[in-house]
Amino acid sequence: MTTSYAELKAQIAELEKQASQAREAEIANAKNQIREIMQAYSLTIADLAGPAKVSKPRKAVPAKYRDTSTGEEWTGRGRAPKWLDGKNRADYLIK
Structure with missing residues (x-):
């Protein structure tokens, strides 16, 4: 049984939607982990950048x-x- 072009396009659209949702969830999780680590060690954004190059x-x-x-x-x-x-x-x- 062959799949039609329209069906494949619909599957692609659904997979892209799922991928987008998965990416957003992973990014939110990563942000939470980063926030927790920064709070635990009292880090700021400036600490992450390192010393400024003079x-x-x-x-x-x-x-x-x-x-x-x-x-x-x-x-x-x-x-x-x-x-x-x-x-x-x-x-x-x-x-």
């Missing part, structure tokens, strides 16, 4: 090269600026 501010890198005609500077990091293309970098070193 990042140090980055220091500005001093310029290493300067175009004397325009005053533009370059740190020597990353792509070289257009004003330095084809030129001797040593001539533009900041002393």
Whole structure:
């Protein structure tokens, strides 16, 4: 005996409804367990996050090269600026 497409779709809809209900029940149970553990150990949400990561501010890198005609500077990091293309970098070193 074969099952029709409409019957299969109805079964899928019923199973999705059951799955949704089961998920909601499991989530409610998990929340209750978490709440009980947090109360037993006097934990807060902040305790769960752990210590905040403190990042140090980055220091500005001093310029290493300067175009004397325009005053533009370059740190020597990353792509070289257009004003330095084809030129001797040593001539533009900041002393």
